[in-house]
Amino acid sequence: MIPSGEKWFDSPYYTLLYGHRCENDAAGTIDVLLDYLKIPKGNSVLDMACGRGRHVFCLAEKGFHVTGYDLGVQNIAHAKQEAKRRNLTENTRFAVHDMSFPFPTKDHAVVFNFFTSFGYGDSDNDHAQIIQYACDACQPGGMVVFDFLNAQRIQQELIPFEVKKIGSVLFTLRRWIENGFVFKEIQLVDGEKHATFLERVRLLTPDDFFRFFSSSGLHGIVFWGNFDAQPFTADSPRLIAMAQKQTT
DSSP states (O other): OOOOHHHHHTSHHHHHHTTTSOHHHHHHHHHHHHHHHOOOTTOEEEETTOTTSHHHHHHHHTTOEEEEEESOHHHHHHHHHHHHHTTOGGGEEEEEOOTTSOOSOOOEEEEEEOTTOOOOSSSHHHHHHHHHHHHHTEEEEEEEEEEEEOHHHHHHHOOSEEEEEETTEEEEEEEEEETTEEEEEEEEEETTEEEEEEEEEEOOOHHHHHHHHHHTTEEEEEEESSTTOOBOOTTOSEEEEEEEEOOO
16 A cells, blocks of 8 residues: 555546546636635635646636645646646746645635645644644635535445446545544556555534634635535535635
8 A cells, every 4th residue: 555645646546536527617616716705816816735736727817826736746747837838827836835834925815725635634633723824824804715525425425335447447446434534445456557545534514614714713604515606505515615814
């Protein structure tokens, strides 16, 4: 088994497994959020776990100055090359950064966290600290937006075993819940290559996000159930948590 989550999230197999998360989805997500947030073009925004940059590029194309951070060295290298190809280097910046450490820039109108890029800490203190860093990276009056899984729905609909073949790669997925975390073991076979990876995400609830946001000085907390601007319910596909930093 390869123990480092960083290697899995930076792996081309991660991109292959989750490749259904396409750029059209990202564009629709950004459109709904910008309509709600009313952030003027030209502002600085941050994607704190940007992967290969699909949300960053959507934001940049709409006139924002966007910083994308990610743990994955290969992800960031790919994003930089793609920014050049799209002629977006003037209003995008990419760098390797671990969100469990403070962000170097503090002037963003919005800080985004997409696609459950959160919940990997060992304790609530770890998660609260990350949200504090997200808040610290906002300008006064700025917004924090977290796109997370719906823990209640995951527990009700968990698929313990699944096999997927994508191209020449065979993925065997095993899922289970233990000590408040959902685990996913990914075994893959690609020709002669065999590898095993493990994901582990804390099953955080709206109450958890409310505590974390409130303790960071965020207010006006709103929960959506998906990027359709509908209120969160127990059956919602996602948990979208949003809040605002104090102006003073």
